[in-house]
């Protein structure tokens with residue numbers, strides 16, 4: 001038996017509400033001919049198309065899904081089904097592939113790519129959505145005939161029937177029995193690459209909380225709630241309205257003092273219903289909210305302060321910095337290297353446009369700084385994104401440990417350039433959406449080693465003082481590591497520094 005207790009995400013996925021058969025689309029690469037009879041629902045066919053685009057063509061599910069749903073004319077009811085099929089099958093791909101291997105006796109590398117995606121979708125219906133076994137198997141067999149090879153229909157039928165006869169808990173045991181190691185078992189059971197599991201454990205261990213690993217891995221497998229931020233200084237009466245129950249879909253809760261949580265429904269509609277200043281209520285993870293507020297509230301702001309958001313695209317934190325600056329009489333320069341992302345920043349800061357100047361430079365170059373020193377600098381650095389695995393179902397399968405050296409080098413170079421433009425007594429925030437130690441504490445220790453004039457500030461104290469209620473921050477470092485399972489946020493890392501007078505010369 002492995003340490004995993006079978007309390008896995010499969011049991012918590014939403015149920016299949018079934019898909020009506022209303023004439024299939026026709027984009028898949030297989031031998032798809034005309035369908036004779038109502039065999040494969042348009043929802044399942046659309047899900048297959050997106051799976052193929054993501055697994056074989058490097059598409060991003062969050063972009064490919066809405067595009068395919070529109071193209072196939074999928075209605076509102078079936079949109080949820082397609083989304084669940086795709087997101088669940090992609091997120092749980094590591095687990096499902098292992099189960100397929102055990103059930104079929106065949107390595108997934110030796111299964112035709114189209115058939116493998118048909119199987120993944122089938123397994124998700126059987127184990128993740130608890131679709132009636134005959135329906136899941138029959139639809140998968142028909143999907144196989146339509147998009148892959150009719151010759152493989154018997155294989156799909158046999159493998160899925162075998163999988164459906166075994167409960168998710170029994171699959172956990174079979175995975176453990178056949179795994180190469182305990183880590184291999186837990187990684188397959190919870191659908192994480194083993195190197196990611198080890199990196200997450202190392203980071204939790206550094207806080208003395210490695211016992212939380214399974215909880216974290218499970219949290220990664222549940223799509224996050226949509227969170228909203230209300231920009232300070234705008235429509236604050238909304239808080240009272242929400243607290244008095246005027247809005248069913250939103251509650252004023254979570255660790256951020258300006259954060260709201262959505263309980264289902266369409267965020268765009270909820271924002272419209274709130275009738276606030278345009279752009280003042282925005283979708284934003286509460287960890288990101290805390291990271292931006294940690295910089296602005298680390299110490300009182302003096303009117304006239306100059307702030308820099310060095311890596312600002314798509315602009316969520318810039319909007320928040322802009323709102324805080326507007327209230328305190330400071331100004332913000334928001335820099336983003338990619339011009340199309342700088343455009344997104346311009347849109348994001350519309351509500352505070354008079355306070356935020358958006359520019360597009362490489363943050364390691366002088367142009368990003370306009371020859372100025374800054375009182376506060378946010379380096380929300382490009383990173384592996386291992387802290388946001390809940391959001392992008394395919395992301396964990398696209399990262400490799402080989403991505404880290406280039407990223408950590410870039411993070412170091414951006415930080416060095418930022419330090420050179422930090423005013424004496426100014427505050428620098430280093431933020432990543434990754435808990436990987438190479439991108440967090442190792443980066444911090446190296447930075448402090450390179451800059452004798454830099455002193456780390458107590459970010460824990462700052463975040464504790466701004467959080468809405470008590471916040472469980474573990475370990476004995478000055479920096480803050482947030483976690484999905486503990487805080488309901490992305491796994492954001494926040495470190496704060498100041499430049500000291502003595503050694504600044």
Ligand SMILES: C[S@@+](CC[C@H](N)C(=O)[O-])C[C@H]1O[C@@H](n2cnc3c(N)ncnc32)[C@H](O)[C@@H]1O
Pocket residue numbers: 288310311312313314315316317318335336337338341361362363364380381382383433
């Ligand atoms: C983690 S994201 C920032 C998220 C943003 N702060 C927000 O809250 O919306 C990192 C950003 O850094 C940008 N970036 C990457 N390399 C950069 C560089 N050399 N200089 C400036 N920005 C860079 C990326 O394009 C990306 O938009």
